[in-house]
Amino acid sequence: xxxxxxxxxxxLLEPISKTYLDNVNPATGKVYSLIPDSDAQDVELAVxxxxxxxxxxxxxxxxxxxQYLLEIARLIDEQHEALALAESIDNGKPxxxxxxxxxxxxxxxxxxxxxxxxxxxxxxHLTDQVAINYTTRTPIGVAGCISPWNLxxxxxxxKIAPALAAGNTVVAKPxxxxxxxxHLLSKICQKxxxxxxxxxxxxxxxxxxxxxxxxxxxxxLISFTGGTSTGKSIASTxxxxxxxxxxxxxxxxxxxxxxxxxxxxALSTTLLSSFSNQxxxxxxxxxxxxxxxxxxxxxxxxxxxAQALKVGDPMEDDTRVGAxxxxxxxxxxxxxxxxxxLEGGRVxxxxxxxxxxxxxxxxxxxxxxxxxxxxxxxxxxxEEIFGPVITITSFTDTQEMLKQANSTxxxxxxTVWTQNLDKATSVSHQLKTGIVWVNCWLLxxxxxxxxxxxxxxxxxxxxxxALRFFTEAKNICIxx
Ligand code: NAD
Numbered sequence: 001x002x003x004x005x006x007x008x009x010x011x012l013l014e015p016i017s018k019t020y021l022d023n024v025n026p027a028t029g030k031v032y033s034l035i036p037d038s039d040a041q042d043v044e045l046a047v048x049x050x051x052x053x054x055x056x057x058x059x060x061x062x063x064x065x066x067q068y069l070l071e072i073a074r075l076i077d078e079q080h081e082a083l084a085l086a087e088s089i090d091n092g093k094p095x096x097x098x099x100x101x102x103x104x105x106x107x108x109x110x111x112x113x114x115x116x117x118x119x120x121x122x123x124x125h126l127t128d129q130v131a132i133n134y135t136t137r138t139p140i141g142v143a144g145c146i147s148p149w150n151l152x153x154x155x156x157x158x159k160i161a162p163a164l165a166a167g168n169t170v171v172a173k174p175x176x177x178x179x180x181x182x183h184l185l186s187k188i189c190q191k192x193x194x195x196x197x198x199x200x201x202x203x204x205x206x207x208x209x210x211x212x213x214x215x216x217x218x219x220x221l222i223s224f225t226g227g228t229s230t231g232k233s234i235a236s237t238x239x240x241x242x243x244x245x246x247x248x249x250x251x252x253x254x255x256x257x258x259x260x261x262x263x264x265x266a267l268s269t270t271l272l273s274s275f276s277n278q279x280x281x282x283x284x285x286x287x288x289x290x291x292x293x294x295x296x297x298x299x300x301x302x303x304x305x306a307q308a309l310k311v312g313d314p315m316e317d318d319t320r321v322g323a324x325x326x327x328x329x330x331x332x333x334x335x336x337x338x339x340x341x342l343e344g345g346r347v348x349x350x351x352x353x354x355x356x357x358x359x360x361x362x363x364x365x366x367x368x369x370x371x372x373x374x375x376x377x378x379x380x381x382x383e384e385i386f387g388p389v390i391t392i393t394s395f396t397d398t399q400e401m402l403k404q405a406n407s408t409x410x411x412x413x414x415t416v417w418t419q420n421l422d423k424a425t426s427v428s429h430q431l432k433t434g435i436v437w438v439n440c441w442l443l444x445x446x447x448x449x450x451x452x453x454x455x456x457x458x459x460x461x462x463x464x465x466a467l468r469f470f471t472e473a474k475n476i477c478i479x480x
Contacts, residue, residue, distance in 0.1 A: 003423035004179050004203055006042055007186030009049035010196025015204070016041040021176060023234065026092035026330075027314050029362030035179050037202035043171065043212035046200035051144040051170040051218060053197030058139040058167040062117045069114035069165060071192040072185075076107035079188065085202040087152060088101065090180040092296055092323030093277050093363070094314045105444075106181075111158040112446040113165035113466070120467060131479045132337030135473040137471035139221050140244070144213040146206075146234075148226045149175035149325050150280045150386075159223045162466035164199060166199045171219060172199045173210050175226075177326055179203050214238060223469065224248070225282075228384070228410075228455045229379050235458070246469050248282070250384040251412030254405035255285030255441075256427065259293040261417035262439065267298065271305050273415055273441040275368045278324055279388040283413045283435070283442060287381055288392040289401050295394035299372070301394075303349045306368040321388060323363045330364035333387035337369060337471045338452055340380040343372040376404040387419065398427065406432045411453030415441050434460070 003020060005012040015036035022031040036042070057065070076083065083106075084099035093102070117189040124134035145159040156174050165172050172402050176183035186201050202209050206226075214237050216221060221244040224234050238245045251477035255273055256265050273285040314322035324330040330353070337351050350369030355361060369389040374380055381391055405414065418424050428436040434452040437443065437479040448458035459469060 004035050006036050006182040007201040008046045020241050025089050026325055026358050027363040035201045038202045038209040040212040042202050046171045046202050047216050047218050049197035050171050054169045057169055057198050064470050066114040067185055068194050069110045073107040073110035075188045086180045088314045090178045092325055094319045094322045106157045109161045113161040117165045131477050133477045136474045142473050143168040143170050144219040144222045145170055145172040146210055146224045147174055152178040155180035155225050163470045166467050166470035168470055169198050173202050176205050207414035247457045249457045250284045252384050252408040252410045252458050253285045253413045255288045256319040257290045257417040258418035259291040260419050264415040267301055275388050276389045280386055284417050286390050292394045292396045303370055307349050309368050311365050312356050314362050323365055336385045338409050340371045343378040343380055345374045347371055376407055382408050402430050409455040412456035
């Protein structure tokens with residue numbers, strides 16, 4: 001059975017303890033590889049390597065750093081098929097999705113930041129003809145990057161690429177639930193000739209290897225994506241140590257559909273924004289607010305389309321809904337469906353686990369589920385489920401709908417469907433979310449700020465926001 005290894009100081013290494021964890025293929029329920037159960041000793045080794053590499057990497061010309069990162073992007077594209085297959089096996093997502101979204105976006109992350117640093121400029125100000133102020137932005141040191149399982153390589157590289165581009169060295173940990181593509185990235189970095197110690201990848205459990213990264217005194221900045229409760233615990237540890245933190249956390253996103261929308265586009269995109277990646281994208285819309293005038297029609301059409309989505313083997317080309325990432329998460333989603341029923345919800349479609357015949361009969365599959373009739377204040381409508389489960393509610397009064405849309409503790413993203421520009425603008429401005437999509441969903445421009453308000457996080461990723469996070473500003477004032 002394949003043993004994943006840590007990538008430290010340019011080498012693939014066993015964990016010091018020599019202990020491993022099982023890595024399960026969620027579509028079959030079978031263990032198919034082993035993950036290092038790393039601890040503080042492995043993190044110590046990784047930090048040492050990253051510290052040693054920092055002086056040379058941070059002073060390497062931007063153009064040279066850019067070349068390394070572009071070569072990594074090229075190798076990701078060259079190994080696109082193998083990476084997509086690994087992502088699908090590890091995560092349970094349809095191979096087609098990994099192939100069309102996850103892997104191309106991972107190489108795009110490297111390419112974007114590799115070229116962004118070539119265009120970075122710093123500020124200067126002439127102050128009343130008596131002084132000149134100029135601001136330098138320099139790399140900080142060893143960055144800790146921790147990512148979740150839902151878009152494994154995509155979100156891992158979304159942190160690593162700007163951290164390295166800005167001149168930091170990195171100690172990173174992918175989710176223990178989906179470690180395989182990070183392991184393949186280690187080999188790509190070796191092939192790209194990335195200097196030893198510039199990127200170090202430590203595998204293992206969050207409370208063990210992850211916590212050791214958060215607590216390490218030689219890691220002054222932490223970029224984290226994951227659940228809100230983990231984010232709170234990280235923030236309190238990092239706060240005591242006065243570390244710089246960026247937190248991208250959970251969401252409970254509203255999708256608002258007005259009667260004057262482009263109906264077919266709203267319907268087909270809402271199907272995607274509800275159930276893509278089994279609903280396990282932090283940006284999925286899980287609470288639909290549909291204007292009364294089209295409520296019944298939209299509901300019936302959406303239910304029909306959801307029922308037509310093929311749930312099954314992620315390897316099959318026509319599969320639209322693959323496996324839930326793990327047994328624990330599968331059980332959590334099913335328990336939320338039971339909770340929704342207890343809270344008075346009517347399950348319009350789905351609501352059950354699916355038995356897929358053949359090699360996937362032990363896998364973790366759940367039908368796309370649509371629930372109506374729930375008050376906006378109930379737990380089903382307030383807590384993140386992170387699965388193929390959405391609730392739908394009708395509205396007539398826009399202000400009342402906005403009150404409900406804004407009522408959760410989260411504030412990551414929202415979707416608005418209307419052909420009326422004034423309405424789109426007014427509603428967008430009133431939504432308490434970091435991202436609003438009007439008449440689209442998941443349309444990304446890597447230059448835009450990415451992140452959430454309230455319990456969805458602190459800080460923003462993307463574009464200059466990321467490069468600012470991964471650098472320290474210093475202002476120098478010279479009297480003329
Ligand atoms: P999680 O919080 O359980 O784990 C995320 C990562 O943190 C993993 O690598 C894990 O090993 C590590 N970790 C866990 N405990 C830790 C600790 N004490 N110290 C350091 N590291 C620790 O989240 P998950 O279940 O992997 O991911 C799903 C969550 O991520 C959802 O809530 C989802 O909304 C969120 N998410 C947010 C965004 C965003 O951009 N805002 C994007 C994707 C996912």
